[in-house]
Amino acid sequence: MIYITDDKDLEKLKSLEKDKYLYLDTEVVIRDFENIDFFNDRIRLIQIGNEEDIYILDLFKLNKENVITYLKPLIEEKGIVGHNLKFDIKFLKTNLNIFPKIVFDTMIASQILSKGDNGQRHSLALVLKRYTDEEVDKSYQKSVWNIENLSKEQLDYAAKDVQVLRKLFNEEKNLLNSESLLKKAIGDSYKVFGVYNPVSALEMSFLLSLVDIELTGIPIDIDEVQRL
Numbered sequence: 001m002i003y004i005t006d007d008k009d010l011e012k013l014k015s016l017e018k019d020k021y022l023y024l025d026t027e028v029v030i031r032d033f034e035n036i037d038f039f040n041d042r043i044r045l046i047q048i049g050n051e052e053d054i055y056i057l058d059l060f061k062l063n064k065e066n067v068i069t070y071l072k073p074l075i076e077e078k079g080i081v082g083h084n085l086k087f088d089i090k091f092l093k094t095n096l097n098i099f100p101k102i103v104f105d106t107m108i109a110s111q112i113l114s115k116g117d118n119g120q121r122h123s124l125a126l127v128l129k130r131y132t133d134e135e136v137d138k139s140y141q142k143s144v145w146n147i148e149n150l151s152k153e154q155l156d157y158a159a160k161d162v163q164v165l166r167k168l169f170n171e172e173k174n175l176l177n178s179e180s181l182l183k184k185a186i187g188d189s190y191k192v193f194g195v196y197n198p199v200s201a202l203e204m205s206f207l208l209s210l211v212d213i214e215l216t217g218i219p220i221d222i223d224e225v226q227r228l
Contacts, residue, residue: 001054001159005061010070012055019050020192021079021104023169025161026088027154029146038090038215044145046071046092047162054159058150064096072098079192081169083107083124083161089211100208102188104195106165108203109172124161131171134164169193176200 002012016022027045030036046057048071057067075098082088085105092098110127114120120130128134140157176197184190185201195201 001056001155003056003058003155005058007063007066010057010062010066013048013070013074015053016048016050016055016074016078019078021081021102022048022050022074023054023162023165024048024075024080024082024085024088025158025165026091027145027158028091033142038094041091042146043091043095045150045158047158048074049162051166054162056155056158059095060146060148068096068098071096075100078102079104079188081106081165081193083127083165083168086207086211086214089208090215093211093215099211102192103204103207104169104173104189104193104200105204105207106168106172108207109176109200112197112199112203113172113175124164128164128168131175132164132167134167136160136164 002009004010004012025047026043027047028041029044030041043059046059046067048055048057057071059067075092079102080100081104083106085103085107089100089103092100106127107122107124110120110122110130114122120126123138125136125138128136137157137160140154143154143157145154173193173195176195179197179199181198183198184196185198186196187201189201189204190196
């Protein structure tokens with residue numbers, strides 16, 4: 001884990017340029033968890049890493065424009081793996097105007113693998129336990145993230161959320177690829193992540209459109225709605 005609070009240390013992110021895809025998570029200062037405000041609540045940490053390293057960027061201590069300069073090409077030009085990525089992508093878009101192009105969401109993968117079993121739940125902790133022998137403590141999720149200096153426990157928690165994605169992603173990828181389906185995906189999902197399950201490829205692609213719809217809305221014909 002490399003905790004970055006000084007702008008000059010953003011140079012270290014260049015070590016991630018060689019990777020096809022990266023693992024990502026965020027920690028956000030949320031005033032009301034019952035009514036999350038994606039336009040006014042703020043990102044505190046961005047955790048991003050590959051198979052070897054995890055970088056934690058403290059946005060309360062770094063220059064926003066410098067963060068964008070280093071982070072935008074990494075996130076927008078590579079594949080991004082995360083859990084419940086819709087949440088993270090919304091904040092990346094509204095806080096930093098960063099929007100990934102190719103994603104793999106381990107929560108959506110779990111929903112696909114469940115095959116409609118409504119008894120299964122898809123939080124990171126439960127999915128991780130279901131598909132791997134790893135466990136993750138989520139008790140720090142709603143801790144106070146807007147204090148000046150974060151605790152070691154908070155930073156360890158933030159890093160752990162990215163660390164566990166490595167094994168979870170590979171387990172889910174293998175399970176998705178083992179499905180006997182008539183067609184295989186040949187697009188970005190396969191080229192970047194090695195996932196050729198077409199259902200997964202379609203769902204992951206739609207995720208980005210869904211984020212855009214939820215942030216900007218969709219046009220509604222009021223007269224027609226009233227008529228109906």
